[in-house]
Amino acid sequence: xxxxxxxxxxMVLSVVLLAVEVWALVNxxxxxxxxxxxxxxxxxxxxxxxTGVSVLLGFLSLPYPLGNGGSMLFMxxxxxxxxxxxxxxxxxxxxxxxxxxxxxx
Numbered sequence: 001x002x003x004x005x006x007x008x009x010x011m012v013l014s015v016v017l018l019a020v021e022v023w024a025l026v027n028x029x030x031x032x033x034x035x036x037x038x039x040x041x042x043x044x045x046x047x048x049x050x051t052g053v054s055v056l057l058g059f060l061s062l063p064y065p066l067g068n069g070g071s072m073l074f075m076x077x078x079x080x081x082x083x084x085x086x087x088x089x090x091x092x093x094x095x096x097x098x099x100x101x102x103x104x105x
Contacts, residue, residue, distance in 0.1 A: 011063045017079045018058040024082035024090075025051040031093045039092035047085060054081035 028051040033044040041047070057078030063069055 007063065011065070014058070014062045014075060017075055018055070018062065020086070021051070021054045021058040021078050021082040024085045025055050027090055027093075028085060031097065035093050035096050036089075039089070039096040041089050041092055047089060050081055051085055054078040054085075057081075 025048070028044070028047045031044065036042065036044050036047065055078070057074040061072065061075035061078065
């Protein structure tokens with residue numbers, strides 16, 4: 001019984017973390033390339049590839065009924081990459097693009 005509960009908790013956690021990683025990838029691809037250099041961050045290609053790798057790692061960490069049943073190390077690596085982007089790069093991009101004033105791009 002406890003093993004089933006643990007499996008479901010791990011599955012829900014894996015799906016939620018994968019959603020965060022996909023959200024980071026979408027945000028990485030959404031901004032223009034010159035916004036990255038204006039914000040003093042690495043290039044758009046760099047962050048696009050890195051967040052794409054985080055989505056791949058998140059997908060590989062999904063448990064067996066949904067995915068390949070990979071290790072928790074993949075899950076940890078993917079969420080760290082996405083977390084760095086969401087906590088450091090995304091706020092800088094939003095500030096450069098003037099999101100606080102309501103501009104779309």
